[in-house]
Amino acid sequence: MAVSIKDVARAAGVSPATVSRTLGGGPVSAALRDKVEEAVRRTGYRPNLSARRLRSQESQTVGLIVADISNPFFTAVARAVEHAAYRAGLRVILCNTDENPEKEAMYLQLMEQERVTGVIFAPTRASVERLDQGPRPSFPMVLIDRAGRASAQDAVVLDNFAAGSMLVEHLAGQGYRRIAGLFGNASTTGVERRDGYEAAMLRAGLSPSSRFIAPSIEAAEQEIARWFAKGNLPEAVIASNGLLLMGVVRALRATGRRMPEDLAIAGFDNESWTDLVGPGITVIEQPVAQIGEEAMRLLLERLDAPEAPVRKTVLGGRCVIRGSTARRALDEAAE
Incomplete structure (x- = not known):
């Protein structure tokens, strides 16, 4: 059953109007904002929160976490993602993990703290397994280049x-x-x-x-x-x-x-x-440009339709x- 804004209000002990004002970026105290966002996490209202963030007047941010920025493939994909994000009015935070699962976990935590609109992520095998088996992140995520055979996240990969x-x-x-x-x-x-x-x-x-x-x-x-x-x-x-x-x-x-x-x-x-x-x-x-553009498209569509089935786009190489x-x-x- 879908979680409503009234459910969040009950969990936070505030009115629905207060929840709406908080999620819409309205003037509330830091303590009240923390209480509402904690209720959002506990109730699973994350998709609606993401959509509200995208529609708000605040400057929005997408996290891009790549495996090795010295690899020209990821450099090219990062450029494509940045270009697509710019057209959508979004900023990009770029993180490099050096194929290190511990750095991946650290940067995913950073994305939580930064309250990003969403994340585009090229994970190691260890992180693919952790994402498939663990709790869902509090933001929409699209995997690029690496996704496994049955990922629980939207993904864009090569065949x-x-x-x-x-x-x-x-x-x-x-x-x-x-x-x-x-x-x-x-x-x-x-x-x-x-x-x-x-x-x-x-x-x-x-x-x-x-x-x-x-x-x-x-x-x-x-x-x-x-x-x-x-x-x-x-x-x-x-x-x-x-x-x-x-x-x-x-x-x-x-x-x-x-x-x-x-x-x-x-x-x-x-x-x-x-x-x-x-x-x-x-x-x-x-098709590096297509990979970056398709990842951003899937992320934006996920924000508009948070309950839609998971999608995996498989592209061909030449x-x-x-x-x-x-x-x-x-x-x-x-x-």
């Missing part, structure tokens, strides 16, 4: 399974057989891309060789260096995000090896540098093919 499969299918079609995969260990995104990679490998009659590592340049560089040291380098490697992709390229250049002659490389995120390194790097291009995955048959012709 990661299909994207991981797409890269394998391209490499196999180019004649590569020993295709390894490096996947970030902090997010649901890495798991979904790994699942797509392994499914495509098995369909092609190939043996998967995947590793979960920290989603950083250094981790990928160190992993490739270990492969070089052991002398068991695959024919091709897929990196599941832009930072891992950069680490693979750095490791290759540090040893004077070439792509695709010594190692074919494919990955995610069509950053400007991927077209400038060597023969260019094959990548999955994510495979941008470049020289880093040129046909392996070229090597055979040179022999």
